[in-house]
Amino acid sequence: MAELDQSAVRPGSAPEPARGGPEDAPYLEALREYARRNPGRFHVPGHKGGAGADPELREAFGEGALALDIPALMQGIDVGPEPTPFQRAQELAAEAWGAKRTWFLINGASQGNHVACMSLAQMGSEFVVQRNVHSSTIDGLVISGLRPTFVAPELDAELVIAHCLTPEALDRALRDTPGAVAAQAVSPTYFGAVADVAGLAEVAHSYGVPLIVDEAWGAHLAFHPDLPAHALSLGADLVISSTHKIVGSMTQSAMLHLGHTDLLDERVIDRSLTLLESTSPNSLLTGSLDAARRQAAVHGEELLGETLEALAATRAAIRAIPGLDVLDDSMAGRPGVFAYDPLRLAIDVRGTGRTGYEIAPQMLRLDDINLELFAENVMVAVFGLGENASREGAKLVAALHHVMDELPAAEDREASMFAPPPPWGPLAMAPRDAFLATQEIVPFREAEGRIAAESLAAYPPGIPNVLPGERLTGPSLDYIQSTLAQGGSLRGASDRKLETIRVVVEKA
Ligand SMILES: Cc1ncc(COP(=O)(O)O)c(C=O)c1O
16 A cells, blocks of 8 residues: 655644634634645535636636635644634634634524524523514524513604613513513614613623623624724623624624623533534635634724724715715714714715605615615615725715705605504414414404414514514504505515415414
């Protein structure tokens, strides 16, 4: 038998533990080192580092990216002397955000919410949850079987948007839910409102339960002193962070940060995470998290400083356009708004006599401007940590001038007709039980009194009116219908026209 050339295999078989500090990206570097060696790739994926890929895919993604598409359980990357580069990358992320432990997620912040719910279900069954949590938390309730007690966020009647949960509201909900194992709040919101996380944490801890914060929109907050403080630094116990939204990792990558807390078990979170993750985590997503952490930790303050300056100038330029206004720090102090995150540029269009539903599609048609979100009164443009914000801000301002010149003038529209939503119906069964129950589809008008098997959230303001497991009430059904009749929209429903609704078949 021919002797193996040991030098050819040694790089893959005898790695050193990973070292390095914030300036390094150990996982990304390990991937690149593997690709550089041009090793024998007798493993998945079948495109073999790009050699076997469709030529257009190779051209579109670039050979470099495909060469770094490397599976799990590879020596010198996530196997070998500890810490492996994969472990070290997560340690560096924990250091950057001040966590006891950080996990990289390859199914977005959605996965973080699923993991949080699965981990809590080990501790009991009652969970206090902000009513307008992201749908992934509702899915987490379905997966885990937790029974929610919902708490309403503060509603901004003027802008007809929902802000954050207040400590007082959380206190009432926890008092009414003696068996609660945890509480969850969302901060910042889509519109940039930041909750009083320190106050929420104090309340949760006074009941002996952990505070989970869905900080999907706030991964950048840790990196500039002029931004509102981030949730971990204010006492949150578990933080879900959608790193791809603003900090610049690739879409679908996110992080879960465990605080320095005794209220949650790290091993349970770890096990829940593997349950809810592919056994083939994508190395490009993971590598992008490692790199995004480095960029934020090393250059975040400088980059964010430039972005904040550019956004201040962009806000001033938008304000100078007749009829337009922007949300800013002055929001802080309104009910449910403790502080404001300026990286969302929320444009108040009420003074134009037009709605966001009219303006945003015209901006797309005229100038190929794609906004993150538009509603009746407010349109939201998102800015990232490292982009050229002054150039992009100028593009946005020019497009706003263009659209306002093109749109025929409108009479000042009346103040919003949208009334605050009525109270939601009682929870008749846990969301999981409703999801798994035998279901039927009934005409919308005959649904009153039935148990919903789906969610219905009328926009504005987007606070769910109905969630799986709740009994449908007449006022909620009327409210949804009248919101739609006034030009609002509906999320969650399987029948967007709302002629029918999916309900649970109750045994006699
Ligand atoms: C508050 C909140 N949480 C969680 C998510 C899910 O994030 P991801 O898309 O990373 O799964 C979103 C997505 O928009 C969100 O807004």
